Amino acid sequence: GLPSGWTIKKSRSRNRNYYFNESTKESVWEPPVGTNIQKLEAFEAQSKVKASHLLIKHRDSRRPASWREDPITRSKEDAIEILKSHQKRILNGEQTLSEIASTESDCSSAKRKGDLGWFERGQMQPSFEQATFALKVGELSDIVETDSGVHLIERTG
Ligand SMILES: N=C(N)NCCC[C@H](NC(=O)[C@@H]1CCC/C1=C/[C@H](COP(=O)(O)O)NC=O)C(N)=O
Numbered sequence: 093g094l095p096s097g098w099t100i101k102k103s104r105s106r107n108r109n110y111y112f113n114e115s116t117k118e119s120v121w122e123p124p125v126g127t128n129i130q131k132l133e134a135f136e137a138q139s140k141v142k143a144s145h146l147l148i149k150h151r152d153s154r155r156p157a158s159w160r161e162d163p164i165t166r167s168k169e170d171a172i173e174i175l176k177s178h179q180k181r182i183l184n185g186e187q188t189l190s191e192i193a194s195t196e197s198d199c200s201s202a203k204r205k206g207d208l209g210w211f212e213r214g215q216m217q218p219s220f221e222q223a224t225f226a227l228k229v230g231e232l233s234d235i236v237e238t239d240s241g242v243h244l245i246e247r248t249g
């Protein structure tokens with residue numbers, strides 16, 4: 093929604109967006125004249141997502157250890173079977189992802205019921221990011237593989 097020649101940049105120092113004009117090289121905090129504010133707000137809204145996840149690691153994980161088990165020696169196939177059993181219980185409403193993640197997730201986020209907080213593109217491993225941004229708020233992913241292991245993801249924001 094910006095006039096041509098302008099781009100949005102992320103200011104690290106003040107954790108907010110600013111607007112940069114490629115030709116004049118000027119930076120401004122407020123959207124330049126001619127910006128379609130509705131479109132800009134829609135774009136900025138979908139740039140961050142909030143999610144919780146349940147991670148089951150295996151012996152080929154980039155770090156085959158966790159708060160709950162060290163070392164982790166299960167095979168990737170076994171990790172997928174374990175995650176499928178959790179997926180079934182979540183899908184039939186027996187348990188929530190948060191409840192299971194608290195005791196079963198091999199990520200330190202287990203202490204926060206699997207919550208990873210808000211994140212933007214470029215922060216998580218590509219397959220995890222892609223899967224999360226494809227979810228609607230409240231939706232549960234299918235099994236997602238990353239170098240960390242295998243995950244179920246619930247988008248919460
Ligand atoms: N911004 C937030 N909240 N934290 C930084 C996350 C860094 C990011 N992490 C991941 O992509 C894995 C997969 C999705 C969640 C995640 C968690 C990993 C999984 O455990 P590990 O393989 O590291 O032992 N534990 C922490 O990082 C990365 N680019 O490596």
